[in-house]
Amino acid sequence: MKRASEIEEAKASLLRELNERRAREGKPALASYPDAGCTSCGEMPASGVPLFATSVPYIRTCQDCVLKEFPFRKLRLSRAEKIMWYRNNPTFHRSSDYGIVLTDQALYLYSPFWFVFARWRRIPLSEIRGAEFRDSRLFPALHVQRNGRDAVLRTPPDYPDEMEYDRRNLIEAAERLRTVIQQ
Numbered sequence: 001m002k003r004a005s006e007i008e009e010a011k012a013s014l015l016r017e018l019n020e021r022r023a024r025e026g027k028p029a030l031a032s033y034p035d036a037g038c039t040s041c042g043e044m045p046a047s048g049v050p051l052f053a054t055s056v057p058y059i060r061t062c063q064d065c066v067l068k069e070f071p072f073r074k075l076r077l078s079r080a081e082k083i084m085w086y087r088n089n090p091t092f093h094r095s096s097d098y099g100i101v102l103t104d105q106a107l108y109l110y111s112p113f114w115f116v117f118a119r120w121r122r123i124p125l126s127e128i129r130g131a132e133f134r135d136s137r138l139f140p141a142l143h144v145q146r147n148g149r150d151a152v153l154r155t156p157p158d159y160p161d162e163m164e165y166d167r168r169n170l171i172e173a174a175e176r177l178r179t180v181i182q183q
């Protein structure tokens with residue numbers, strides 16, 4: 001548990017970054033760290049725009065801000081499409097990253113191993129028949145069963161801690177997909 005003064009310091013530095021982003025977008029600076037709404041843009045999301053909690057209690061991100069970050073900024077969603085869950089693993093030593101996005105309409109997978117102009121793959125939820133996690137020492141993978149060819153997202157080899165984080169993401173993705181297709 002962090003001390004209160006450390007949290008205040010973290011919020012002060014996040015507020016500075018937030019106001020730099022706001023200045024670039026021509027928005028007025030905020031006087032204090034936002035207790036509600038998106039802590040990336042400082043706005044309350046418009047109605048229907050999801051706001052995501054993170055593992056840090058005072059950091060929240062709206063869908064618009066998620067879609068401004070790599071690798072999600074190359075993802076094109078249809079109007080009114082809502083992200084339900086997303087994961088990636090932006091570590092400083094990796095030159096690239098993967099991405100998993102589950103919306104109310106489709107699953108989107110992004111792999112650094114795929115051809116550069118086709119890295120985001122869209123699978124409509126209606127085409128998904130099953131999903132499972134298959135472990136491996138170097139390339140743990142999410143397998144998504146569909147009517148035609150299965151889609152497979154492998155996460156890259158990395159330090160053990162990072163690979164454990166990736167495995168948990170792949171396991172959760174498979175669990176969420178199985179829940180969604182049962183509905």
Ligand SMILES: [Zn+2]
Binds near residue numbers: 038041062
């Ligand atoms: Zn935002």
